[in-house]
Amino acid sequence: MNATAEAIVNPVFDVEAARRDFPILTREIHGKPLVFLDSAASAQKPRQVIDAERYIYENEYANVHRGIHYLSQICTDRMEAAREKIRAFLNAAKTGEIVFTRNATESINLVAASWGRKFLKAGDEIILSEMEHHSNIIPWQFLRDELGVVLRIAPVTDDGEFRMDAFAELLGERTKLVAITHMSNVLGTIVPVADVVRMAHDAGARVLLDGAQAVTHIPVDVQALDCDFYVFSGHKLYGPSGIGVLYGKEELLEAMPPYMGGGEMIRAVTFEKAEWAELPYKFEAGTPAIAQAVGLGAAVDYMTGLGLDAIGAHEADLLNYATQRLSSIKGLKIIGTAPGKSSVLSFTMDCAHPHDIGTLVDRAGVAIRVGHHCAQPLMDRMCLAATARASFGLYNTRGEVDVLTESLEAVQEFFG
Amino acid sequence: MFDDLRELYQEVILDHGKSPRNFREIDHAKYHAHGNNPMCGDQLEVFVETDDAGNITDASFLGKGCAISVASASLMTEMLRGKNIDEARKMFEGFHEMCTTGDDNALAGVGQEDADRLQVLSGVSEFPMRVKCATLAWHTMNAATKGEAGISTEDERG
Numbered sequence: 425m426n427a428t429a430e431a432i433v434n435p436v437f438d439v440e441a442a443r444r445d446f447p448i449l450t451r452e453i454h455g456k457p458l459v460f461l462d463s464a465a466s467a468q469k470p471r472q473v474i475d476a477e478r479y480i481y482e483n484e485y486a487n488v489h490r491g492i493h494y495l496s497q498i499c500t501d502r503m504e505a506a507r508e509k510i511r512a513f514l515n516a517a518k519t520g521e522i523v524f525t526r527n528a529t530e531s532i533n534l535v536a537a538s539w540g541r542k543f544l545k546a547g548d549e550i551i552l553s554e555m556e557h558h559s560n561i562i563p564w565q566f567l568r569d570e571l572g573v574v575l576r577i578a579p580v581t582d583d584g585e586f587r588m589d590a591f592a593e594l595l596g597e598r599t600k601l602v603a604i605t606h607m608s609n610v611l612g613t614i615v616p617v618a619d620v621v622r623m624a625h626d627a628g629a630r631v632l633l634d635g636a637q638a639v640t641h642i643p644v645d646v647q648a649l650d651c652d653f654y655v656f657s658g659h660k661l662y663g664p665s666g667i668g669v670l671y672g673k674e675e676l677l678e679a680m681p682p683y684m685g686g687g688e689m690i691r692a693v694t695f696e697k698a699e700w701a702e703l704p705y706k707f708e709a710g711t712p713a714i715a716q717a718v719g720l721g722a723a724v725d726y727m728t729g730l731g732l733d734a735i736g737a738h739e740a741d742l743l744n745y746a747t748q749r750l751s752s753i754k755g756l757k758i759i760g761t762a763p764g765k766s767s768v769l770s771f772t773m774d775c776a777h778p779h780d781i782g783t784l785v786d787r788a789g790v791a792i793r794v795g796h797h798c799a800q801p802l803m804d805r806m807c808l809a810a811t812a813r814a815s816f817g818l819y820n821t822r823g824e825v826d827v828l829t830e831s832l833e834a835v836q837e838f839f840g
Numbered sequence: 841m842f843d844d845l846r847e848l849y850q851e852v853i854l855d856h857g858k859s860p861r862n863f864r865e866i867d868h869a870k871y872h873a874h875g876n877n878p879m880c881g882d883q884l885e886v887f888v889e890t891d892d893a894g895n896i897t898d899a900s901f902l903g904k905g906c907a908i909s910v911a912s913a914s915l916m917t918e919m920l921r922g923k924n925i926d927e928a929r930k931m932f933e934g935f936h937e938m939c940t941t942g943d944d945n946a947l948a949g950v951g952q953e954d955a956d957r958l959q960v961l962s963g964v965s966e967f968p969m970r971v972k973c974a975t976l977a978w979h980t981m982n983a984a985t986k987g988e989a990g991i992s993t994e995d996e997r998g
């Protein structure tokens with residue numbers, strides 16, 4: 425670690441203390457300390473989350489919403505308490521607006537299958553952006569093929585900035601939905617979603633925001649944003665995998681038919697018909713991911729305990745530092761330089777293909793993501809087959825950025 | 841820093857990766873296919889020309905890829921010349937097995953000189969994520985000789 429790395433200390437955020445919460449960070453990879461720079465794919469878990477899951481299995485586990493015995497009741501309470509934490513985290517108006525799903529992908533599919541099939545028809549338009557993850561493209565392509573809705577694509581600049589002017593031009597009478605990422609998983613671009621929502625609403629369209637990346641870096645207030653749907657995954661938010669969230673405005677969720685049928689989502693059933701359960705259970709058929717929901721509640725507690733603003737400031741410092749250090753490497757090009765971008769740093773190197781970069785730095789204990797990041801249309805737009813991507817989480821340090829930089833310099837030497 | 845990767849990235853591979861041989865199109869080639877590795881975004885095109893007796897007179901490729909996939913494609917095009925299609929397929933099978941199992945005996949059915957050249961890529965067997973990089977050109981060549989338009993190695997997650 426060099427002198428500059430230690431010179432600036434964030435007064436509000438004690439990263440070394442936070443690191444001690446993540447057991448995995450003490451392990452070594454190929455004999456080197458792990459430098460985990462792949463949190464945008466999935467974040468590591470703090471002891472608080474691991475313990476919350478273990479605690480419920482060891483002490484309070486039973487199926488939820490069906491038993492009158494003690495454990496079923498307490499386990500139900502725990503799961504509903506987690507839902508309430510997530511409501512507060514997003515500042516949703518009502519707890520019933522928080523639907524548990526498996527992940528962001530399932531949340532989007534739910535909206536497409538339920539809201540989309542009911543309210544869209546041939547010729548209606550859905551606006552996506554060039555930056556979308558495949559999970560915010562394919563469900564809408566299903567609808568296009570099934571219903572004949574039309575997908576319009578809002579462009580980004582070469583720097584990766586969302587083009588408001590072009591988006592405004594796409595909006596029109598036929599626009600029924602804008603389904604757009606809050607933050608790009610490749611470019612780090614933060615889309616000015618409050619403006620997007622306002623303009624879309626003025627045009628009479630609904631808005632779904634893909635918050636899979638954004639929720640881990642910036643405070644989200646769904647009421648202030650006034651978005652109609654907001655989706656994210658637990659596993660990127662330092663929570664368990666297998667649990668995700670769909671926020672939807674109550675009036676919309678009420679009007680939507682169930683997504684899957686089964687237990688848990690009904691009020692009364694005969695062989696002739698069924699009545700749907702109240703929100704959010706109407707959308708939660710079958711036994712849910714109980715311990716994972718509780719774990720996600722613990723993750724939200726953990727994040728709020730550290731303070732989202734403090735985490736954001738720490739990550740912004742890391743991103744700036746990394747941008748500066750990587751820029752000094754000859755032949756390295758940073759992909760995505762929109763002002764105000766957040767904690768992911770995609771890049772290419774003249775001397776090596778991203779895949780080779782990934783294999784090499786792994787030997788130095790550095791975990792980065794290489795490939796198209798499930799955003800092939802964006803790769804095509806940027807005329808790239810792949811990038812390497814370092815992404816920063818709350819537990820990363822300037823010293824780790826130095827290790828990344830040194831290992832990339834060594835990559836250049838190796839291939840150069 | 842990367843000394844233990846010299847086994848994977850041998851000099852021959854770095855050389856062919858940097859300056860690929862037969863990196864061009866063959867007009868109206870008898871066999872031609874696209875190969876796609878969605879995992880890393882690699883895309884290759886392989887061209888194979890044969891004479892009337894079915895012997896390979898020329899082989900070439902185009903495309904983008906990592907050092908391993910480009911080097912493997914480059915080496916392959918050099919080695920195909922003079923072989924017939926059956927021999928080419930036999931080489932593919934042996935090479936594929938060597939890459940997946942790391943077993944040098946996999947190349948038993950291939951001539952000694954060729955086997956020695958192919959062995960520079962045997963290091964990939966210890967990098968399961970990179971096996972497809974090494975075999976992409978070969979899969980593509982194999983598909984081309986069967987008259988298939990293209991192949992794609994399986995898709996990526998998340």
Ligand SMILES: Cc1ncc(COP(=O)(O)O)c(C=O)c1O
Nearest residue numbers: 527528529557559609636657998
């Ligand atoms: C922007 C964005 N949207 C959606 C997803 C999909 O998340 P999941 O695979 O957890 O459903 C991801 C994850 O890679 C993402 O980065």
